[in-house]
Amino acid sequence: MSVVRTQSATAAAxxxxxxxxxxxxxxxxxPAPPAQPGKPPAASAPAQPPATAAxxxxxxxxxxxxxxxQPAQGAKPAQGAKPAAAPTGAPAPAPAGAPQQAASEPPxxxxxxxxxxxxxDYFDNKQEQAARKLxxxxxxxxxxxxxxSWAQYFLARCLIDLSLRHxxxxxxxxxxxERSNPQVLPKTLEALKVLTQVPHDEVLIDEQIFGSLDLxxxxxxxxxxxxxxxxxxxxxxxxxxWAKTHFVKLEEDGVEAxxxxxxxLVTRLRNAKQVDDQVIDDFLELSKDQKLTLEARNExxxxxxxxxxxxxxxxxxxxxxxxxxxxxxxxxxxTLYLEEAWTRYNLGQLRATIGLLxxxxxxxxxxxxxxDKYILRALVYRDLCQYLPAKRAxxxxxxxFSDSLEAIREREDLTQDFRLRRAANSxxxxxxxxxxxxxxxxxxxxxxxxAGGFGDRLYKHLQKVYDLAHAESERIYQQRLRDAVREEAxxxxxxxxxxxxxxxxxxxKLYERVKRGAKLAQPEKEIQLTSAQLAFKFTGExxxxxxRSYRVSIPSRCIEEGAQ
Amino acid sequence: xxxxxxxxxxxxPVLAYAQGEELENPGTVLAVQDRTYRMSSELWIxxxxxxxxxxxxxxxxxxxxxxxxxxxxxxxxxxGLLSYNIKTGLRNQLETQFGVNPTAFPQLNWIVGSDVMxxxxxxKTSWLNSSVGHFEVFGTLGGSVVNQRIAADVASGSGQxxxxxxxHLGLGARVFTSKSVSFRLDFSNEFVIYKGLESNILxxxxxxxxxxxxxx
Numbered sequence: 001m002s003v004v005r006t007q008s009a010t011a012a013a014x015x016x017x018x019x020x021x022x023x024x025x026x027x028x029x030x031p032a033p034p035a036q037p038g039k040p041p042a043a044s045a046p047a048q049p050p051a052t053a054a055x056x057x058x059x060x061x062x063x064x065x066x067x068x069x070q071p072a073q074g075a076k077p078a079q080g081a082k083p084a085a086a087p088t089g090a091p092a093p094a095p096a097g098a099p100q101q102a103a104s105e106p107p108x109x110x111x112x113x114x115x116x117x118x119x120x121d122y123f124d125n126k127q128e129q130a131a132r133k134l135x136x137x138x139x140x141x142x143x144x145x146x147x148x149s150w151a152q153y154f155l156a157r158c159l160i161d162l163s164l165r166h167x168x169x170x171x172x173x174x175x176x177x178e179r180s181n182p183q184v185l186p187k188t189l190e191a192l193k194v195l196t197q198v199p200h201d202e203v204l205i206d207e208q209i210f211g212s213l214d215l216x217x218x219x220x221x222x223x224x225x226x227x228x229x230x231x232x233x234x235x236x237x238x239x240x241x242w243a244k245t246h247f248v249k250l251e252e253d254g255v256e257a258x259x260x261x262x263x264x265l266v267t268r269l270r271n272a273k274q275v276d277d278q279v280i281d282d283f284l285e286l287s288k289d290q291k292l293t294l295e296a297r298n299e300x301x302x303x304x305x306x307x308x309x310x311x312x313x314x315x316x317x318x319x320x321x322x323x324x325x326x327x328x329x330x331x332x333x334x335t336l337y338l339e340e341a342w343t344r345y346n347l348g349q350l351r352a353t354i355g356l357l358x359x360x361x362x363x364x365x366x367x368x369x370x371x372d373k374y375i376l377r378a379l380v381y382r383d384l385c386q387y388l389p390a391k392r393a394x395x396x397x398x399x400x401f402s403d404s405l406e407a408i409r410e411r412e413d414l415t416q417d418f419r420l421r422r423a424a425n426s427x428x429x430x431x432x433x434x435x436x437x438x439x440x441x442x443x444x445x446x447x448x449x450x451a452g453g454f455g456d457r458l459y460k461h462l463q464k465v466y467d468l469a470h471a472e473s474e475r476i477y478q479q480r481l482r483d484a485v486r487e488e489a490x491x492x493x494x495x496x497x498x499x500x501x502x503x504x505x506x507x508x509k510l511y512e513r514v515k516r517g518a519k520l521a522q523p524e525k526e527i528q529l530t531s532a533q534l535a536f537k538f539t540g541e542x543x544x545x546x547x548r549s550y551r552v553s554i555p556s557r558c559i560e561e562g563a564q
Numbered sequence: 565x566x567x568x569x570x571x572x573x574x575x576x577p578v579l580a581y582a583q584g585e586e587l588e589n590p591g592t593v594l595a596v597q598d599r600t601y602r603m604s605s606e607l608w609i610x611x612x613x614x615x616x617x618x619x620x621x622x623x624x625x626x627x628x629x630x631x632x633x634x635x636x637x638x639x640x641x642x643x644g645l646l647s648y649n650i651k652t653g654l655r656n657q658l659e660t661q662f663g664v665n666p667t668a669f670p671q672l673n674w675i676v677g678s679d680v681m682x683x684x685x686x687x688k689t690s691w692l693n694s695s696v697g698h699f700e701v702f703g704t705l706g707g708s709v710v711n712q713r714i715a716a717d718v719a720s721g722s723g724q725x726x727x728x729x730x731x732h733l734g735l736g737a738r739v740f741t742s743k744s745v746s747f748r749l750d751f752s753n754e755f756v757i758y759k760g761l762e763s764n765i766l767x768x769x770x771x772x773x774x775x776x777x778x779x780x
Contacts, residue, residue: 538592551594
């Protein structure tokens with residue numbers, strides 16, 4: 001029987017394509033909020049109504065005719081305040097019994113001065129109050145007002161500061177779409193670019209904003225990113241020539257230029273019938289590009305390794321795997337170890353292969369969906385004529401995934417299968433959709449905490465925004481999940497089939513008669529430790545710094561050839 | 565004969581179990597790693613105390629140089645200790661209330677010596693499950709020359725400074741912070757040899773060690 005690793009150049013290309021959008025988003029460890037802006041510079045400051053050139057001070061409120069809802073003259077506006085103490089015409093929160101009514105009522109007229117007060121609140125780190133006032137201003141002011149876009153922008157900043165990123169993104173997107181104030185636009189786009197580093201609405205930001213921007217007027221800080229995004233959109237629909245027209249505009253030394261090279265290489269790989277050495281060299285060069293993130297450089301190294309593997313250059317593939325750099329104590333990725341294990345298996349390094357498979361049993365990877373792992377382990381044991389462990393390793397797959405296999409056979413809804421669902425959620429576009437959905441859930445909870453501070457009108461409005469986003473992202477997620485679980489199920493079924501073949505073959509070997517005069521094959525020479533090496537006996541306790549260092553000593557029980 | 569048979573019958577399941585275990589879980593697994601920290605030429609400087617004597621407590625400063633032949637064997641080529649002695653309450657009392665001459669109390673002045681160092685234990689430890697630290701434990705054995713002031717005649721209260729040989733025995737631990745910097749905690753004892761007047765000088769010391777030329 002021959003069991004082959006189910007990986008082809010096309011599969012490698014698809015795998016790379018799956019990571020491509022992730023690269024484009026430069027995931028950061030911390031969903032950093034946008035940098036706290038200083039007050040807008042004089043040149044770009046929001047236009048101030050003549051009477052309110054300075055931020056409203058407690059005393060200045062008296063200068064304007066006080067609206068009905070204004071607090072007593074001289075009272076400090078909304079200092080540490082409850083919503084009910086909102087000054088200068090901010091809509092008072094409606095009574096608890098009538099939220100719907102409050103939301104459907106036409107917006108009350110507010111004093112334009114509320115904008116200055118809101119800005120003051122914002123720079124005083126009173127985001128809740130600022131958001132409420134800005135929303136009141138936006139609601140009651142025509143979009144042609146000079147401060148309208150600034151109000152939307154600062155409302156977005158308030159929401160982002162309060163961890164309501166999607167709400168913030170919606171307002172930033174409005175500014176970017178309407179483009180009524182060219183001074184606000186660069187800051188808006190920069191804030192949106194920052195938001196792309198965390199789970200976000202890809203349709204809203206990547207496609208509708210950056211994917212469709214008129215690139216002529218953009219500031220340098222975002223034009224590269226927009227060009228890159230538009231190139232990526234073109235690449236996804238298969239139009240490399242159009243993509244290149246965007247990519248050539250990228251600054252040569254910029255990060256986006258490197259990412260664009262990576263994207264182009266992946267696309268070429270997908271379309272290529274045969275992998276030539278030039279592509280490998282290009283990936284290798286990219287893997288040394290310090291402008292790329294470590295993750296992107298590692299992706300390039302993995303691409304080199306996979307391509308060399310496909311060309312059966314196993315030694316070269318191993319070198320590329322060795323080049324993958326992991327941060328200190330980072331466990332790395334299960335696929336990295338599994339691919340390296342296959343490479344070593346093909347080089348005949350059976351014990352090293354088992355060492356890597358030991359790594360894959362670590363708690364960090366226990367939840368990974370790796371049916372190949374069991375097949376490979378069984379293959380190694382079979383090659384060492386350790387038939388009982390081989391049989392057991394093969395059986396382990398059917399034992400471990402019995403529920404999923406049963407669900408597949410019974411044609412149940414696979415999205416409800418825990419293991420398949422988790423596997424589908426672990427990579428690609430489904431992972432991004434799941435992360436965005438999770439972030440929406442968290443933000444919805446967060447929104448409820450601000451219900452009092454926002455007042456009914458803003459709260460109800462944001463609830464609608466989040467409900468809509470949730471429904472849409474749930475739809476997208478379910479759609480992607482259905483496709484992804486089917487792929488995972490196929491993978492599992494193929495592995496199950498191979499395992500059955502393996503069990504049969506091992507069963508035959510297990511009861512094979514030993515010929516007369518047969519003797520065990522010469523044991524392989526143990527590799528001695530050098531003076532610079534240390535050996536820690538593995539007793540089932542995994543240390544992250546040891547994950548790539550396991551060495552297995554296992555005897556071969558094979559009978560020497562030539563026995564009578 | 566019956567006993568032998570009975571013994572064999574009893575042992576058979578044990579042997580079968582052992583064989584079954586070997587068949588099902590063959591092999592052993594080792595985590596083989598390059599040693600992260602290797603010492604070569606070590607210069608250290610430390611501060612410590614000599615806490616044993618009832619009449620004074622010594623605050624010590626010590627420097628030394630160690631040449632590491634291998635990861636487990638080294639020669640502490642030289643070390644020199646200087647002690648700043650602080651009178652205890654008992655000595656103050658004796659001097660002020662009983663008129664004992666201050667020079668009548670024996671005390672440590674300085675020590676120089678050389679030792680061999682054996683490092684059988686090198687390990688790593690987890691700090692709050694978030695970082696890994698490396699350490700080693702070593703022992704030292706060597707000889708010293710101790711300079712002490714002793715009471716020549718307690719009755720008259722006269723004292724004199726003498727040199728005496730001593731056997732140095734120590735146990736220490738080292739925590740590595742980088743390839744070139746580590747910290748040592750040493751507990752050592754000087755067995756001062758003098759006919760009929762053997763004495764111990766216990767030293768506890770914390771030292772900063774700088775490693776030069778260690779392999780990466």
